[in-house]
Amino acid sequence: MGILDGKRILVAGVTMDSSIGFATAKVAQEQGATVLISNFGRALGITKRIAKRLPVEPPVIELDVTDEEHLARLPELVGEHVDGLDGVVHSIAFGNPETLLGGKFLEGPWPDVAQAVQVSAYSLKSLTTACRPLMGQGGSVVGMTFDATVAWPAYDWMGVAKAALESTSRYLARDLGPEGIRVNLVSAGPLKTLAAKAIPGFEELDSMWATRSPLGWDNTDQGPTAKAVCALLSDFFPATTGEIVHVDGGFHAMGA
Secondary structure: OOOOOOOEEEEEOOOOOOOHHHHHHHHHHHOOOEEEEEEOOOHHHHHHHHHHHOOOOOOEEEOOOOOHHHHHHHHHHHHOOOOOOOEEEEOOOOOOOOOOOOOOHHHOOHHHHHHHHHHHHHHHHHHHHHHHHHOOOOEEEEEEEOOOOOOOOOOHHHHHHHHHHHHHHHHHHHHHHHHOEEEEEEEEOOOOOHHHHOOOOHHHHHHHHHHHOOOOOOOOOOHHHHHHHHHHHOOOOOOOOOOEEEEOOOHHHOOO
């Protein structure tokens, strides 16, 4: 038996098998969940191929969280495979690395900043409300952040977008709590994912964890992060919402 036995989970934003979304889908299946995954555009073909590498090949749904038509049809598409959802994973973020990252904070143009905030933060609200009709008995929404309480080298406007994401999660927790829907985030340390490779100067960010994490940090292992997401999806956190769970080897708690 697993902690997600009988749960129906949508993992939104699965691209490569090195992603947190993929690792979460894998652990969720191993813990007994029925999993659906999503992506869109040119990446959709990649997602369909890597879906075959999961323990059970899941349905792949086309979903662009910035497209109102995609969001409106989501309940129908999900309904073709399961009769509701118990959990939703938001593993989605984007910021133009050429204009918003790598020391370009002062030059970042508003259109690109607006896109980063919409894709990385507002989409948590969009995805959650689109899935809301499917979560009639309550459930759990879990998103991914990177500690937005401080300014990081190279992260620039994505740090601002993550701050918006963290605030969004708290307001969702407030408004959806009466319906039994919990909303939490997992703040992971730096991992060598496709998204991380797009950050100019990621190595500088990554190098800090080697010496300051009390538990150590393996930037190639998405397992601890995926397990934390699945724990929050389970019934083991029935009274936890609006929370940010750190999975970073303890880095966040160290002053130096």
